[in-house]
Amino acid sequence: MYKLGRGAVKTLLTPFYRFEVIGHENIPKEGGVLICSNHISNFDPPVVGITAAPRQVHFMAKAELFKVPVLGPLVRSFGTFPVKRGMSDREALRVALKILKDGKILGLFPEGTRSVNGELGKGLSGAGFFALRSNAAVVPCAIIGPYKAFSRLKVVYGKPINMEELREQKASADVVTEVIMMEIKNLIEKNK
Structure with a gap:
């Protein structure tokens, strides 16, 4: 279902946006990976999903989405x-750590919600928590828009x-999140 959905999303989005993917080779081909990205649109999860291919990216989504009759089962699939x-x-938290420990990819938006003005916000400690509690590779990601047709x-x-x-220093989740957010910020500034 994931491959079919990814193909459908790519087919729908590609005519409207000219995707330029930089650094795809930085996503490890195997093992647990935590992709941490800025969050500027509702389209961010599918965009990360199609550009990180061929590996499947798992995301957290607000619980309310799963209660919507057709959308809930679709999102879960x-x-x-x-x-x-x-x-x-x-x-x-348990599900996310299991994904990483099982050698899969978890996509995360450390800000926790979309940016209202497109600027990078403060990251929540969850990103640092997952980075410290797993042996996953932590890959920063920057989505640089805007999402305007064509x-x-x-x-x-x-x-x-x-x-x-950071693990040897026994850095806190907050400190690790700050490091991750700085890497995302650097990617945005270098690639505007």
Whole structure:
């Protein structure tokens, strides 16, 4: 279902946006990967999903989406799982860590919500938590828009962040999230 859905999304989006993907080779071909991206549009998850191909990217999505009659089952079939926002959702944390420990890709938007003005916001500690609690490669990603019909849309994947030193220093989740957000910011500034 995922491959079929990815193909359909690519077919729908490609005529409207000229995708320029930079750094695809920075996504490891195997093993757990945490892709951390800025969040400027509702289209960000499918865009990361189609540009990170051929590997499937799993995303968290707000639990309310899963209650919508047709949308809920469709979203779930793409490997997306629910998270209850505004509280500590232990089940979502467990599912996300299992994805990474099983050698799959988890896509995450550390800001937690879309940016209203397109500027990079402050990251939440969840990104640092997943980076520290798994041995996954942490790949920063920058989506550089705007999402305007027939315009160029850049998706830039940076080199995996060296987590060894941060783990040895026993850095906090907040500190690790700040490092991740700085890498995303650098990608945006270098590729505007």
